[in-house]
Amino acid sequence: MSNKRQHSQTQPSPIAAGAFSKNPRRMIQKIQSGAVIKDAMKELSRAMDFANAVGENFAAVLPDLNEQTRIEVFSALACNASSKDRRAITEHPQCPAVVKEIVEKHDAKKAEEARADKAKREAERKKKDRAKYEELRKQFGDSPAKDGEAGADE
Known part of the structure; x- marks a missing residue:
């Protein structure tokens, strides 16, 4: 995982960290004094320190892990x-061969979920289009000639 992506995932936002005040005047003072930026930089520094510590010790810990944990x-x-x-x-070199299979299954599951979501959105869109068509048909009357023309357009 790239450092930028890793930090963005672990980095809490300044809002979550309580950097923003409910008092607008106090918030303006914090922004002008740079306190918000300082708080955000502290959080970023803390996240980077954590990532560096994990990265430095990860390789040393791997040989001690049992196969299932690895x-x-x-x-x-x-x-x-x-x-x-x-x-x-x-x-x-210490990655078990079975991991590739697990990752492939994970990818297949994600792809299936994406296909299901896409099909659901498509069904909802068609239902919405059909409802709109019915609404327009009722609004402008439903003479046989108009129904035939509308049916030919679909």
Whole structure:
């Protein structure tokens, strides 16, 4: 996972950290004094320190993990990584071979969910279009000639 993406996922927003005040005057003072930026920089620094500490100690811990834990760790990392980072993770010498299969299943599941969501949106769009058509048909009358023309357009 790239550092930028990793930090954006772990970085809490200044809003969540309570950097914003409900008092507008106090908020303006905080912005002008740079306190909001300082708070955000502290949070970013804390997240970067955490990422660096994990990165530095990760390789040392891997040999001590049992096989199942190593599979779970590599699978979680690879499933949440970009394709470039995923390749680097799955090609690591200590990455179990079964991780590639797990990642492929994860990708297939995500693709199936995406197809299902797309089909659902398409069905909703068609239903909405049909309702609009029916509304217009009722609004302008439903003579047989108009029904035939509208049916030919569909």
